[in-house]
Amino acid sequence: MPRSDRLFQILTTLRDGHLHRAEDLARRHAVSVRTIYRDMDTLVASGVPVQGARGVGYRIGDTTTLPPLTLTPQELEALNLGIAIVSEVADPDLKSAALSLADKVDATQPERSVTETEMWKFATYPFADAVRGFSQMSTLRAAIRARQKLRLTYHSKGDRITTRTIRPLHMEYWGRVWTLTAWCEKQQGFRGFRVDLIQSAEALPEMFVDEPGKRLSDYNANL
Structure with missing residues (x-):
């Protein structure tokens, strides 16, 4: 039996919520106990919430396995906002x-490389700040469009x-942190803003047009 088929059968067995000893699983699948141990390590590494230990037994708790999903930026934004809100509740389990x-x-997010001077922007931050940042998203997106x-x-x-005062050009997700790339009129240069650190964003009646040196393409050319 191919290993992938055996792993799937083990996964199906463990889903019943009962404790299964490695010896019993090995006998059922005609492999060694050591092989079952390796299979369990593989399942854990794959994100399967296997509970138990060698010499005791294994099972899978009450979980839901989702198939691979492709999320739009807006769907990812909604998911992160929900996480941010729930993480602030008093219930320790939630x-x-x-x-x-x-x-x-x-x-699941692709790794990015950022310059050392920019690293502070992507440090772990309190989720409460994330909620504040997400409240600015609609204004930022509308201004970019x-x-x-x-x-x-x-x-x-x-x-x-x-x-x-800024010219908003582009927003990007860096793993819990959304950033806004803009041309800052105060600094007369490109700046990256952490969305969760934006206190307020007010749309001005003034529009802007592409100008050499102030466009997103100019910013990207200097990366």
């Missing part, structure tokens, strides 16, 4: 489940609150 789910979502300038009140590095 909080723990939310943090565990966040780790699983993070694990309409090419409309924004007035941001922003929690800058060093606990400074600053206000600046």
Whole structure:
């Protein structure tokens, strides 16, 4: 029997919620106990929530296995907002489940390389800040589509609150952190803003057009 078929059969067996000894599983599938141990390690590494230990037995708790999913940026945004909200509740079990789910979502995201000077932007941050950031998403997205300038009140590095006018160009997800790439009129340069650190975003009546040196393509060309 191919190993993949055996793993699937073991998974089906463990789903009954009962404790199954490695010796019994080995006998059922005509393999060694050591092989069953390796199979269990493989299932755990694959994200299957196997409970138990060698010499005791194994089972799978009450879980739901989802097939591979492809999420749109908006769906991913909604999922992360839900995680952020649930993680702030008082129930310790729900909080723990939310943090565990966040780790699983993070694990599905492609790795990015960022310069050392930008690393502070992507540090782990309190989920309460994430909820505040998500509340700005609709305004940011609308301004990017309409090419409309924004007035941001922003929690800058060093606990400074600053206000600046920007040309919003692009938003990107970095694993729990959304960032906004923009041309900052105050600094006369491109800036990356953590969305969760935006205190407020006000759409201004002023639109903007592409200008050499201030376009997203110019920003990307310098990466």
